[in-house]
Every structure is written in C-alpha cells, then in structure tokens.
Amino acid sequence: MSTSRHGDNSPQAIxxxxxxxxxxALVYLLEPLSDLAxxxxxxxxxxxxxxxxxICATLIFRLFLPSDAPRAVWRNFAIGFWLWxxxxxLWLLRGLSIGNVGGTASSLxxxxxxWFAAYIFFSIAxxxxxxxxxxxxxxxxxxxxxxxxxxxxxxxxxxxxAMDGSFDFLSFLQYFFGFADxxxxxxxxxxxxxxxxxxxxxxxxxxxxxxxxxxxxxxxxASMMAAASTTAIFVIEMFSELIYVAAxxxxxxxxxxxxxxxxxxxxxx
Numbered sequence: 284m285s286t287s288r289h290g291d292n293s294p295q296a297i298x299x300x301x302x303x304x305x306x307x308a309l310v311y312l313l314e315p316l317s318d319l320a321x322x323x324x325x326x327x328x329x330x331x332x333x334x335x336x337x338i339c340a341t342l343i344f345r346l347f348l349p350s351d352a353p354r355a356v357w358r359n360f361a362i363g364f365w366l367w368x369x370x371x372x373l374w375l376l377r378g379l380s381i382g383n384v385g386g387t388a389s390s391l392x393x394x395x396x397x398w399f400a401a402y403i404f405f406s407i408a409x410x411x412x413x414x415x416x417x418x419x420x421x422x423x424x425x426x427x428x429x430x431x432x433x434x435x436x437x438x439x440x441x442x443x444x445a446m447d448g449s450f451d452f453l454s455f456l457q458y459f460f461g462f463a464d465x466x467x468x469x470x471x472x473x474x475x476x477x478x479x480x481x482x483x484x485x486x487x488x489x490x491x492x493x494x495x496x497x498x499x500x501x502x503x504x505a506s507m508m509a510a511a512s513t514t515a516i517f518v519i520e521m522f523s524e525l526i527y528v529a530a531x532x533x534x535x536x537x538x539x540x541x542x543x544x545x546x547x548x549x550x551x552x
Contacts (some may be wrong), residue, residue, distance in 0.1 A: 311325060342538075353415065394417075399459075432466075443455050464493040493530040495530075
C-alpha cells in the first residue's frame with residue numbers, strides 16, 4: 284500500500300460538494316426549465332452523488348489485499364452502496380417512463396428492493412468491522428445484529444402507526460429506511476468513538492443525514508401534514524431533498540478522506 288506524500292485537496296472537494304448542493308437547491312427552488320427537465324437534473328444530481336459514494340467505497344476496497352481483514356468489510360460496504368446506486372438509477376428510469384421523476388411510488392418497485400438489500404451488506408460490513416477492532420472481551424455476538432434490526436423494525440412500525448394511523452407497506456419501508464440509516468450511523472459512530480477516538484466520522488454523519496431526510500419525507504404524507512399550507516409542504520420537502528443529496532456528498536467526502544489516509548498516510552500536505 285502506497286504511503287507517498289500527496290496534496291490534500293479536501294477544500295476543493297468541499298467546494299465541489301457545496302456547488303452541487305447549491306445547483307440542486309436553485310433548480311428545485313427556481314424551476315428554470317420544464318417540469319420534466321428540472322426533475323431530470325435533480326434526479327441525475329442525486330444519482331451522481333450516490334455513484335460518488337460507491338466509487339469511493341470501491342477505491343478503498345481495492346487498496347486491500349485478499350489476505351487483509353478489512354477487505355471483506357469494504358467489499359460489503361461497496362456492494363451495499365452500489366445497490367443504492369442501482370436503486371437510484373432505476374428510480375430515475377421509472378420517473379422518466381411515467382413523466383414524473385420526482386414523484387412517489389404507489390406500489391413496491393425494484394428500487395425499494397435494492398435499497399432494502401443494501402442494509403444486509405451494511406450489517407455484514409459493520410459486524411466484521413466490529414470483530415476486527417474490538418478486543419475479545421468487548422466483542423459482541425451476532426445476536427446483537429438481530430437485536431438492532433428488531434429495534435429498527437419496531438421503531439418503524441410504531442412511528443408509522445403514530446403518524447399514519449394504519450399499516451401500509453410502502454410507508455413502513457420509508458420509515459424503515461430512515462431508522463435503518465439512523466442505526467447504521469449510530470453504530471458506526473459509536474464504534475469510532477469507542478475504539479478510534481471518533482476519527483473519520485464523516486461517513487456516519489452522512490448516514491444520520493439520510494435518516495433525517497427519509498423520516499421527514501415520509502412525514503409529508505402523514506395525517507399531520509394534511510392541514511399544512513402548500514408553502515410549508517414545499518419548504519419541508521425541499522429541506523428533505525437537500526439533506527438527502529447533501530448526505531450522499533458527506534458520505535462520499537468521508538470515504539474519500541479515508542481513501543486518502545489509507546493510500547498516502549496521515550502526513551498529507
């Protein structure tokens with residue numbers, strides 16, 4: 284693994300991320316083109332941000348030799364994020380086919396299945412990471428993984444019942460995605476704080492951002508939003524969409540920083 288010195292271009296990466304977020308916000312707010320063109324630009328920006336995460340995770344995976352324990356961790360992370368990217372791509376194609384890129388789905392789609400499947404690989408990655416960095420005395424068994432996902436399912440069901448008043452599978456999935464992102468982010472952050480002093484926390488803040496976005500997005504369809512003004516709904520929806528794209532970019536930046544650290548070492552300058 285190379286540790287040659289390399290210039291730190293984090294400021295440029297941050298500026299690029301801010302620029303992408305600004306373009307997204309301006310297109311969303313001003314709607315300068317036709318409805319379909321605007322939604323296509325927003326969908327492509329979201330897809331591009333997701334692809335950046337997948338590429339960065341893949342770059343990290345490729346740094347490790349087959350005999351390196353972290354290789355299995357990053358293989359599962361990379362698979363999970365590519366499943367998300369495929370889901371975003373299929374969601375964009377679906378929107379183009381019905382002439383409504385930014386719309387919601389009234390039934391289960393392939394995108395939902397890919398988004399859901401990704402959490403299986405995220406779980407494997409985090410569990411393997413935990414087994415690598417934890418001492419035998421502090422290592423948890425696989426039952427903890429099932430306990431966490433049981434809590435996620437329970438939280439999603441409870442929130443859906445409280446917000447919507449009834450059970451709907453698509454609503455459940457949306458809440459599940461939000462609480463699943465929250466769980467992954469908290470587990471990742473807690474491991475870093477416990478074993479690494481909180482270093483390299485950027486990606487896990489990205490997961491927490493996705494959690495906020497998914498939960499807020501689903502709340503737009505809940506009964507409490509029925510009496511809200513059109514302006515209020517627009518502002519909340521824009522806030523949710525912006526957080527969603529920004530969270531992808533934060534994830535990408537965090538993985539890119541991790542890639543730089545692994546490839547060039549801590550002495551970057």
